[in-house]
Amino acid sequence: MNGALNLLAVAMIIVATVLIGLYGLRISRTTGDFFVASRTVRPVWNASAISGEYLSAGTFLGLSGLVLLDGARGFWFPIGYAAGYLLVLLFVAAPLRRSGAYTIPDFVEARLESTAARRVTSIVVLIIGWLYIVPQLHGAGITLVVVAGLPSWVGGVIVAVLVAGSVAAGGMRAITFVQAFQYWLKLTALLVPVILIAFALGGGPHEVDTGSVFPAAAGPSGFDAYSSGSLLLALLLGTMGLPHVLVRFYTSPDGVSARRTTVLVIAMVSVFYAASSAMGLIARMVAPDLAEPAVADTVALVLPSRVFPGLFGELLTALVVAGAFAAFLATSAGLVVSLAGVVSQDVFSGTVRSFRFSALLCTAVPLAVALLTAPAGLVSSVGVVFVFAASSLSPVVLLGVWWRRLTARGAIAGMATGAVSCGLALLIDSATGGVGAAAAYLAQPAAWTIPLATAITIAVSLLDRTGVPLRADRYLARLHSPERV
Amino acid sequence: MSEPPRRVRVTADSRTYRPAARGPATRGIALPGAPVDEADAVYARALRTSQLRLALGTLAGFLLVVAALTGVVVLVPDLDRIVIAGVPASWLLHAFAFYPLIFVFAALYARGASRNEQRYRDLRERE
Numbered sequence: 001m002n003g004a005l006n007l008l009a010v011a012m013i014i015v016a017t018v019l020i021g022l023y024g025l026r027i028s029r030t031t032g033d034f035f036v037a038s039r040t041v042r043p044v045w046n047a048s049a050i051s052g053e054y055l056s057a058g059t060f061l062g063l064s065g066l067v068l069l070d071g072a073r074g075f076w077f078p079i080g081y082a083a084g085y086l087l088v089l090l091f092v093a094a095p096l097r098r099s100g101a102y103t104i105p106d107f108v109e110a111r112l113e114s115t116a117a118r119r120v121t122s123i124v125v126l127i128i129g130w131l132y133i134v135p136q137l138h139g140a141g142i143t144l145v146v147v148a149g150l151p152s153w154v155g156g157v158i159v160a161v162l163v164a165g166s167v168a169a170g171g172m173r174a175i176t177f178v179q180a181f182q183y184w185l186k187l188t189a190l191l192v193p194v195i196l197i198a199f200a201l202g203g204g205p206h207e208v209d210t211g212s213v214f215p216a217a218a219g220p221s222g223f224d225a226y227s228s229g230s231l232l233l234a235l236l237l238g239t240m241g242l243p244h245v246l247v248r249f250y251t252s253p254d255g256v257s258a259r260r261t262t263v264l265v266i267a268m269v270s271v272f273y274a275a276s277s278a279m280g281l282i283a284r285m286v287a288p289d290l291a292e293p294a295v296a297d298t299v300a301l302v303l304p305s306r307v308f309p310g311l312f313g314e315l316l317t318a319l320v321v322a323g324a325f326a327a328f329l330a331t332s333a334g335l336v337v338s339l340a341g342v343v344s345q346d347v348f349s350g351t352v353r354s355f356r357f358s359a360l361l362c363t364a365v366p367l368a369v370a371l372l373t374a375p376a377g378l379v380s381s382v383g384v385v386f387v388f389a390a391s392s393l394s395p396v397v398l399l400g401v402w403w404r405r406l407t408a409r410g411a412i413a414g415m416a417t418g419a420v421s422c423g424l425a426l427l428i429d430s431a432t433g434g435v436g437a438a439a440a441y442l443a444q445p446a447a448w449t450i451p452l453a454t455a456i457t458i459a460v461s462l463l464d465r466t467g468v469p470l471r472a473d474r475y476l477a478r479l480h481s482p483e484r485v
Numbered sequence: 486m487s488e489p490p491r492r493v494r495v496t497a498d499s500r501t502y503r504p505a506a507r508g509p510a511t512r513g514i515a516l517p518g519a520p521v522d523e524a525d526a527v528y529a530r531a532l533r534t535s536q537l538r539l540a541l542g543t544l545a546g547f548l549l550v551v552a553a554l555t556g557v558v559v560l561v562p563d564l565d566r567i568v569i570a571g572v573p574a575s576w577l578l579h580a581f582a583f584y585p586l587i588f589v590f591a592a593l594y595a596r597g598a599s600r601n602e603q604r605y606r607d608l609r610e611r612e
Contacts, residue, residue, distance in 0.1 A: 072580075085591075090543055202570065214572060274584060402537055476533060477526065477529035
């Protein structure tokens with residue numbers, strides 16, 4: 001593998017990010033620009049940006065690794081991620097755009113007229129965001145280990161510095177351009193190698209023994225109803241609980257365009273996931289020797305030079321490396337923007353200067369965590385974030401948009417229940433490696449934590465003697481009525 | 486002593502006068518107890534209900550179709566024996582077949598939701 005060429009690819013991505021960020025900085029002037037790009041981003045650009053930040057290390061590198069390692073079970077992850085956007089579209093996209101809030105805590109506060117509920121939401125949002133950034137930094141680390149032989153901390157530090165710097169400098173507007181560019185880069189970096197490799201395999205001497213490469217036991221028929229169902233439920237509902245997904249709808253000019261944007265996003269991420277899944281299938285044919293937990297996540301980086309020896313393979317690898325870095329950068333930048341928005345409004349005064357300081361703070365914490373922990377499988381680390389978001393935030397967001405009787409106490413109780421029950425289950429599972437008959441319920445807790453959190457939210461709201469928030473009806477009418485033309 | 490100017494009654498031209506039927510929308514920031522336009526509230530609630538019904542209906546349809554496709558992929562062993570370009574058909578279906586479904590349901594919903602909103606606008610304008 002050609003280390004210099006790969007580092008050059010990384011350097012070019014960094015330069016492109018900085019240049020586009022600077023361009024954004026030139027036209028980013030007001031506080032509104034910093035937080036939500038002043039709500040003037042067109043659907044196609046906005047959809048590219050949303051897709052750009054949604055497609056993380058988990059699907060760029062992790063998915064093909066998981067399919068190689070685990071078989072068809074891995075396909076459920078991208079299906080769930082894409083379908084998660086369907087639920088976002090069905091239940092929250094247009095209403096949240098019309099809510100007029102900058103962040104999820106803003107929405108909760110406006111809807112429930114309670115600063116306490118806002119604080120709890122902010123804490124949950126921060127935990128989700130930090131959990132999500134850590135695997136991105138890990139992914140950057142293992143990428144540079146594999147493609148350039150650098151120590152594993154280098155990648156994480158590079159991404160963190162770059163993200164904190166560009167977010168602090170340009171805010172949301174600059175980031176929107178950067179991420180739109182990164183979506184198209186990621187798609188190219190995956191689609192081009194997949195198509196070329198598929199052609200090479202189709203015309204080449206590769207003889208595939210279907211029975212051993214795609215054994216029925218690892219295929220779709222090795223289906224575990226509880227685990228797959230619970231995982232799918234978490235992925236479906238988790239998307240609407242992710243901080244960087246919701247903040248994006250505020251950059252659409254109105255509710256209708258928020259919906260149009262979401263449909264576009266579903267198309268864009270689906271194309272990408274299909275390419276990534278194809279990479280996984282190819283990996284099983286070409287590189288079965290890499291099917292080990294520690295190295296499987298790097299298979300997308302290794303494949304091109306396996307199939308095309310020489311300079312052509314090296315160039316393709318450099319392209320994949322560039323795409324992978326775009327993935328780490330885009331997702332972490334999107335998360336840092338939304339987290340910095342929350343922190344600067346909650347802890348500081350909500351000005352541009354406090355936004356910049358918060359951006360640094362919100363990158364430093366996950367970087368510290370990433371440096372202190374060892375990378376686990378990228379896909380499952382990202383999956384854990386979805387389970388947590390689906391258990392803690394999603395029920396409250398859903399009920400807030402659709403159920404009039406929701407109260408602040410109900411929301412706080414529900415978020416606490418969801419976060420604690422899901423967090424405990426996952427911690428016990430990782431500490432003990434599963435406890436007898438409860439193992440499946442601890443490893444995939446979503447199927448019971450989401451209903452539990454929802455039930456607690458509803459029960460406490462109904463029992464709450466302070467009653468429905470005074471302006472609930474007006475606020476709901478505003479969420480669901482089209483803007484005046 | 487000059488005569489004081491004659492008093493004139495000043496009124497608006499009745500042909501161009503339009504009552505300020507509804508003030509600017511309060512967009513949710515009105516104080517509690519402020520008068521609510523009853524008809525507006527009823528329309529808004531009806532819109533909310535129809536949007537929720539559309540969303541739940543779309544979700545139910547989507548889950549049904551996904552369950553059916555999953556059933557086919559998981560339970561029909563013959564799909565393992567059909568091999569296209571070295572890959573069993575069941576794997577191919579699992580990898581690629583779900584995305585078009587998601588997109589179709591998304592596009593259908595977006596159309597339906599806009600239609601509901603159009604109906605709401607028409608109702609208000611007719612008023």
